[in-house]
Amino acid sequence: MLSYVLFPIVAALGYSDIAVSTTPREKSRISAGRLAVYSIGLLLLSLLSGRLPFLQILPVIFAPLGHEYLIQAGNRREWSSPPRLSQPQRGVKLLxxxxxxxxxxxxxxxxxxxxxxxxxxxxxxxELAGALNVFPGLAEIEAVS
Structure with a gap:
């Protein structure tokens, strides 16, 4: 007779992201959505493998590979899109x-x-600091969005 023993294994997966073509808030929202889909997919694979033991390898493989894919796809998207903020030819960009x-x-x-x-x-x-010091507390600003 085959029996199972519950044996805890500690695993840590780190996740970092960079926002170049999006704002940090937009990037957080996108990453959270993708991580939610990944988590639900991993949960479904785990539940399925509980019913069909021959599929137990799927969540084991999907967990690290899917996680790595999320990171790589996010980075590829950020670096292939034009930067959201870049140095203009004239003026100073407000972050x-x-x-x-x-x-x-x-x-x-x-x-x-x-x-x-x-x-x-x-x-x-x-130059911005110098111009602001001309009339402290008062500034006439010409800007474009």
Whole structure:
């Protein structure tokens, strides 16, 4: 008679991701969806192999290979798409505006390009800081989205 013994095995799978062509929030949403599909698929394979013992190898193979595929497919998608934020030819690209900050209150946010501040053309962080110091607390900004 064949008997089974439950023997715990510790396994750790790491997961990291990078957001180049999407925002971190968008990338998190996409990754969460893909991980959910992967998890459901692994669960279904495990349940199926419980009913049909000759299929027990499937979840064992699918777990690491499916996980690795998720990572590789996500990276391939990110690196094959154009970057969401890149250095413009003119101006300074705004990566983010803090909620409640004067920039955010004026509708500026991630992806906007600042061209002029207080009448001064800017093309670097140093020039931006200098232009903002001309009239502390007050800034006239020319920007494009």
């Amino acid at each position: 983010a505006a803090l909620p409640g900050s004067p920039a955010a209150l004026q509708g500026l946010g991630s992806g906007w390009t600042l061209l002029r501040v207080n009448g001064v053309e800017i093309n670097s962080r140093r």
